[in-house]
Every structure is written in C-alpha cells, then in structure tokens.
Amino acid sequence: MxxxxxxxxxxxxxxxxxxxxxxxxxxxxxxxxxxxxxxxxxxxxxxxxxxxxxxxxxxxxxxxxxxxxxxxxxxxxxxxxxxxxxxxxxxxxxxxxxxxxxxxxxxVHSLDSYSFQDGAWMDRRGEGYQQPLNIYEVHLGSWQRKSDDPDDWYTYEELAQRLIPYVKECGYNYIELMPLAEHPCDASWGYQDTGFFSPTSRYGTPDQLRFFIDQCHQNHIGVIMDFVPVHFAVDDYALWNYDGTPLYEYPNTAVGRSEWGSCNFMHSRGEVRSFLQSAALYWLKEFHVDGLRMDAVSNLIYWQGDPGRGENRGAIQFLQTMNQGLKQRLPHALLIAEDSTSYSGVTRDVAHGGLGFDYKWDLGWMNDTLSYFQTPPQMRPQHYHKLTFSMMYFYQERYLLPLSHDEVVHGKATILQKMHGDYEEKFPQARALYCYMMAHPGKKLNFMGNEIGQFREWDESREQDWNLLRYPKHDELFRFIRDLNHLYLNHSALWQEDDREQGFRWLDCHQEERCIYAMERRSAKERLVFVFNFSNQTQDGYQLPVEGCTGLRLILSTEWEEYGGGVKRNEGFLPVLHNQVQLSLPPYSGLCLAVEGE
Missing domain, CATH: 2.60.40.10 (Immunoglobulins)
Known part of the structure; x- marks a missing residue:
C-alpha cells in the first residue's frame, strides 16, 4: 500500500x-x-x-x-x-x-475464490450517455420473502433465479440494489453501515452475491449499488471511537452527528477518504458492480446538508478525488448522485471544476410532477407550469428521473395512492404519469412495487403485495408499465439525445385550461411525438402542430382496453394536413406516435 x-x-x-x-x-x-x-x-x-x-x-x-x-x-x-x-x-x-x-x-473471506463468467458484458458495458438506462430499484429483503418469519429471506443465489427473469420481463435493463454493506438494523434499510467492505450476510456469502451479479450480467442486466459515504452506524463495536478516539468521525457532535443520529465521516482526514475511496472501488472492481448511487450527496456538499451553513470544502474535495480516481481506474463505472440542492456542476468533469458524477437525481422534477398529479383536476390549470419548469434547467446537468423508495414511505403514500381521486380515477392517471415520465428527457428509475400499483407503503419487513395482480386494474397497470418499458428500450429517440437540446422540443405547452401537453423526442433514426391530456374531460378537436412529415402512426395509448382504458387498440396512420393532426384525447391519457414520411 x-x-x-x-x-x-x-x-x-x-x-x-x-x-x-x-x-x-x-x-x-x-x-x-x-x-x-x-x-x-x-x-x-x-x-x-x-x-x-x-x-x-x-x-x-x-x-x-x-x-x-x-x-x-x-x-x-x-x-x-x-x-x-x-x-x-x-x-x-x-x-x-x-x-x-x-x-x-x-x-475471513478470500477475494480470489470466485471466477466470474461475465466477460461479454464487461467488454461492452458503459457504452456512454447515448444508451438506455431504465432502473428497477430493489430492496432484496422485501421484494419477495420465503415466509413471514423476519429472518426468512431468499439468498442471493435464490434471488438470481427469481428476480432476474422478472426484471427482464418488465423491461428494465438495470437493477439498483439498496445498500448491501453490512448493517445491524433492518429499519435503517442499509443506510447506517458497520461493514463497508462486507456484503450483508442476511442473504448469503460474498461469493453468492458475486454469483447474483454475474447472473445479472449474463442476462444483460446491469447492477448499480447504493453507496453511503456520508455517515456510519453509532454501534460501539464498529467504526465509532475505533481506537479509543474519534478516528473516522468528528470529535464534536455539532457536525459529528447527522440528522439520522448516525456519525458523520470526517472527510477532511486523508485516512477517512482513503477508506471510503477504497470501499467504492472494492464494490466496482471485486464484485463487478456497474455503478454506485451515492446517497445524500447534499449532506456532503453543505454542512449537515444545510446551504445556510456553507460548503463543506473537505467533503467536496473528497467527492472530486474519489470520482476522478474511480473514473481513471474504471472509466465505464456509473456514478450517480442523490442531491436535492441547486449546487452547480454535480455532473461536470472534475477537471472543469465539477464533482464528476455521471448523473444526478432530478428531485425537482419528481416533486413537481407528483405534486401536479395530487392536485384536483379543476386546479391543474393554475399548476400547469409544474410539468414544464423542469425543461428550463434540464441541460445544466445530466439528470435521472427517480420515483424511488423515498416517495413511498413515512406517510407520503405510494405512487398510485398519490393520484387524485377515487380508485377508478387513480389508475388512468398513473398510466399517464408513467408515460409522461418516459417521454421526458432523462434516465429512469422506478422502485419495486410501483409497477403493480402498490397501495400499502413500503415496509422493509414485508414483501410486496403480489396478490394485487389478481385484481384486473393492478394487472392492467403492470402490463402497461411492462410494455412502456420495452417501448423505451426499443426506441432510441427516448434516450440517445437525453442530454442534448436537439433530442427534445415542446410542440405545445400553452394549453393551460385544457391541461394538454405535447412534445417531440428525436434521435438520429427516428422522431416520436407524445400528447397528454391531464384533465378529467375529453378534449375533442385538438389540433396538434407537427412539421416535416406526412403523418403519425399511433404506437401506444394509455387508454387501450388491454391496459384498463376504454379505447380499442388501433395502431392506425394519422395523416398530417397543413402541419396539423386533429386528435380526440380521453381524460387522463397519453399517446405515443411515430413520425412517418419525413
């Protein structure tokens, strides 16, 4: 060393x-x-x-x-x-x-006891920002469970046989694993760790986790892991007061204790930086993890996450050194920041003064979007801007759109429950929400259970309510999200130019009273048009402005009968006359149309 x-x-x-x-x-x-x-x-x-x-x-x-x-x-x-x-x-x-x-x-464990068989994946992974990134966020202990016994989890190997086929069927190409570093408290979800180099033994051995990741790669599924470089568990058998003194943490509690009661790392110490950087590389190199999602980056940028207390220069320098060093060693590693602040340059290269992340969670988009769909339809005209504002700042960073675990806990209600209205109204709005999410620039992340219309908030001690799929509305929502995900993967217009202005333009964002939005996504190969009606009224006779083509072909409607809507499936051709197409838009609906005859 x-x-x-x-x-x-x-x-x-x-x-x-x-x-x-x-x-x-x-x-x-x-x-x-x-x-x-x-x-x-x-x-x-x-x-x-x-x-x-x-x-x-x-x-x-x-x-x-x-x-x-x-x-x-x-x-x-x-x-x-x-x-x-x-x-x-x-x-x-x-x-x-x-x-x-x-x-x-x-x-005691040897680093050399497992032989990966994922060479084909490793050779081609990380092909750049112009690729699809559709992430299924998973807590391994509560996706599915063997029984109600609190310790009866599936092993990493068993999960490989169950989770991977499901993820492929659903149309996700990456799994994001909530923290797997060893942690004593189940209720911390893995965000208060004691073993930063040790995969949690709840689900098996380190080599069994390697097998799980190996199998993901052999099935063309990438793996991202949550990494927690901000703080650690207070348990006295671990890092706290390790040699009888505050070795990893601050000596005073004013900055030494986090809002969660855990110990903040003292990032100004070189030994602490080397510890965390080594842990980050360890997961990427020794487990073939494809990327790290850094938790609570705002608590690194600012003291205690509060911009009013000023920047934590030591922690910022740590992020820059770590990200730059990881990229030098593993250029294709994905580095993703969960950051709720407006700090500039999170995804800018370190050489140009940035923090060096590949993507930043767009929590502004998430908050505005969910707020809009919680708003009663008659009030939505006053909140029209909530679905257009994100494009005012979008190209300042490279963004990922998250509907994560944080949005379905602590009394916030699940994604489906957030939709305004009664049981019948929630489902078409959820379909329209997810269609809007796929149409909007930015990579995608969806938490487990969202795809089946989970009504109960997430609980780490219980598996998802899979019995919901016996109910038609939930099964229809599942099939819609599955088909929408595959549409995303198969259409380069939805991801090739995510971070470039030529990949997106508004066709109509001035229909406040009718709650209509229309946008175009494009790549070198194709153009797709999306039209949304987020009101509770049918909008007849809507004239969609579209140029440079002879017509549009409908390839997806949120209101097709197979998804729980009231419209028969029809992938018909709609001619463009005088740069316009006339449409009838059902309530709470979205359309995806391919541009033809350019």
Whole structure:
C-alpha cells in the first residue's frame, strides 16, 4: 500500500493491505489502522477467542499479526484497548465478511475464490450517455420473502433465479440494489453501515452475491449499488471511537452527528477518504458492480446538508478525488448522485471544476410532477407550469428521473395512492404519469412495487403485495408499465439525445385550461411525438402542430382496453394536413406516435 497516499487521501486499494489477507500457505495476515490504541489483539475461532497480540508496523499507526492455518469462514474481531484502559471488541473496518445480525464478528473471506463468467458484458458495458438506462430499484429483503418469519429471506443465489427473469420481463435493463454493506438494523434499510467492505450476510456469502451479479450480467442486466459515504452506524463495536478516539468521525457532535443520529465521516482526514475511496472501488472492481448511487450527496456538499451553513470544502474535495480516481481506474463505472440542492456542476468533469458524477437525481422534477398529479383536476390549470419548469434547467446537468423508495414511505403514500381521486380515477392517471415520465428527457428509475400499483407503503419487513395482480386494474397497470418499458428500450429517440437540446422540443405547452401537453423526442433514426391530456374531460378537436412529415402512426395509448382504458387498440396512420393532426384525447391519457414520411 502507498502509505503516503493513504494519509493524504489518495489511496484506492487499502483493502488489499488492511483487514484479513488470506495467504497462499493457509495463513492470514491481520492488519488494522488504529494510531491511538494502547494495545490490540486478534480474537477468533482460530484461537478460541482468547486473543493473540498484534504488533505495530511501519510508523506505529498500523498493527499486524500473522496467524497460521486459519480457515476461510472463520470469525474474528480486534480487541482494542484505548489509552484510557477501556477495551472493546471491534469488527474489522476492512473485513470482507460478517456474521448475520445480531452477531457482530467479521468473517475471513478470500477475494480470489470466485471466477466470474461475465466477460461479454464487461467488454461492452458503459457504452456512454447515448444508451438506455431504465432502473428497477430493489430492496432484496422485501421484494419477495420465503415466509413471514423476519429472518426468512431468499439468498442471493435464490434471488438470481427469481428476480432476474422478472426484471427482464418488465423491461428494465438495470437493477439498483439498496445498500448491501453490512448493517445491524433492518429499519435503517442499509443506510447506517458497520461493514463497508462486507456484503450483508442476511442473504448469503460474498461469493453468492458475486454469483447474483454475474447472473445479472449474463442476462444483460446491469447492477448499480447504493453507496453511503456520508455517515456510519453509532454501534460501539464498529467504526465509532475505533481506537479509543474519534478516528473516522468528528470529535464534536455539532457536525459529528447527522440528522439520522448516525456519525458523520470526517472527510477532511486523508485516512477517512482513503477508506471510503477504497470501499467504492472494492464494490466496482471485486464484485463487478456497474455503478454506485451515492446517497445524500447534499449532506456532503453543505454542512449537515444545510446551504445556510456553507460548503463543506473537505467533503467536496473528497467527492472530486474519489470520482476522478474511480473514473481513471474504471472509466465505464456509473456514478450517480442523490442531491436535492441547486449546487452547480454535480455532473461536470472534475477537471472543469465539477464533482464528476455521471448523473444526478432530478428531485425537482419528481416533486413537481407528483405534486401536479395530487392536485384536483379543476386546479391543474393554475399548476400547469409544474410539468414544464423542469425543461428550463434540464441541460445544466445530466439528470435521472427517480420515483424511488423515498416517495413511498413515512406517510407520503405510494405512487398510485398519490393520484387524485377515487380508485377508478387513480389508475388512468398513473398510466399517464408513467408515460409522461418516459417521454421526458432523462434516465429512469422506478422502485419495486410501483409497477403493480402498490397501495400499502413500503415496509422493509414485508414483501410486496403480489396478490394485487389478481385484481384486473393492478394487472392492467403492470402490463402497461411492462410494455412502456420495452417501448423505451426499443426506441432510441427516448434516450440517445437525453442530454442534448436537439433530442427534445415542446410542440405545445400553452394549453393551460385544457391541461394538454405535447412534445417531440428525436434521435438520429427516428422522431416520436407524445400528447397528454391531464384533465378529467375529453378534449375533442385538438389540433396538434407537427412539421416535416406526412403523418403519425399511433404506437401506444394509455387508454387501450388491454391496459384498463376504454379505447380499442388501433395502431392506425394519422395523416398530417397543413402541419396539423386533429386528435380526440380521453381524460387522463397519453399517446405515443411515430413520425412517418419525413
């Protein structure tokens, strides 16, 4: 390891030096960074948990011990005594495996025990921004469960057999996994971690997770993982007060504790930066994860996420160094920011002063859009701008449109429940919402359960209500979203020019009283036109302005009978006369039409 790089926050492979390193002769070299500890011993299955003293190496801030004949799968901890004489048994910050909660030991694991078979995927992945990106966000523990037993989860291997075919059928080409780093509390959803290099043992072993990702790739499904570089769990057996002093966190609670009660990382410390950068590279390199979605980036940009408290320059520099370093090592890795602020340059290259992300969640689009669909139809003319405002700023960053887990918890109601009106009214509006989402520039993300019209808010302890598919309205919504997703994947106009102004134009955005919107998407190969009526009235005799073609062919309607609407399927040709097409638009509806005869 480059020790100077470690101390200055430039190291990206600290995990190959620290932790439990399995050797070819069956021994394991245990190393940990604990500069202020008075003494450290390794305790584990291999010494009956009695402790074997470690010794200082290099500059005295690192501790090491080689233990012969340690089996892979052995449990261990570091018994750390502070300068004040307090002794606590800690899991390994760089441990590659961990016990299933509530147990807290680390587990010896080799990085070389799995052989990936995804070479074809790895050779072609990351072909650039001009590709489709349709993400299915998943919490593995509550997508499906074996039983009501709180610990009866499917394993990574079992999920590979169940989840991958479902994702392919539904028309998603990426899965985003909510955090899989080890965490003690189920209710944290994985966002308060104790093992940043250890896949949670709830669903199996590290190699079983590698198998899951390998199978995704062999089925042409990319994998993005949520990564939490902001904070960590307060449990005293993990990173908190690791060597008897605040080693990873701030020494004071004013900035040291987050709004969630967790410990904020002290990003101005080089050792902390090297730890987090190494963890990020670890998932991308050692597990073939295709991208990382960085959680709560606004809490890195600003102190405690509050612009009024000013920028956190140390954390900003950390993001720039990490993103630039990851791109240098793995140019095709996707780096996505969850950022709710208006900070400029999130997706700009670091070389040009930006943070270096590929995409930023467009939370403004999400808030405005959901607010609009919650508004009673008679009030929507006053809120017409909520569906046009996003295009005023859209090309300042590269955006991803998220309908994520955050929108279906804490009393916010599910996506379907947010739709205004009674049971019958909600479904056509949900179909129109998703059609509008696909028509709007930006990559896409949809949380599990949204596609079946989940009515109950998400609960990490229960699986999705799959029995809803026995009800016609929910089954019709599912089939509509499935077909819409495949339409997205198969039409380059919907993704090839996402981040360029030539890929989009409004055809009509001045129909406030009628709640009609019309837009065109285009690529080098095709032009698609979308028309929406978000009022609760049929809009007859609407004259759609369209130029440079002889006609339009209908390829999708949210109101076709097979999706629960009242219109028979008809993919007919509509001639353009004098640069106009006359349409009759049902209430709460959307149309997708292909431009022909250019």
């Amino acid at each position: 480059d020790f100077y790089g470690f101390y200055t926050g430039q190291e990206f492979e600290a995990y190959r030096f620290l932790g439990a390193q399995v050797q070819g002769d069956g021994s394991v070299v245990f190393r940990t960074f604990a500069p202020n500890a008075a003494s450290i011993s390794v305790i584990g299955d291999f010494n009956s948990w009695q402790g074997s003293d470690m010794h200082k190496i290099y500059d005295g801030n690192f501790w090491e011990l080689t233990v012969p004949q340690v089996e892979v799968g052995s449990r261990y901890k570091f018994r750390i005594t502070s300068q004040t004489g307090n002794t606590i048994d800690h899991c390994d910050p760089y441990g590659f495996g961990s016990e299933k909660r509530p147990h807290t030991a680390s587990v």
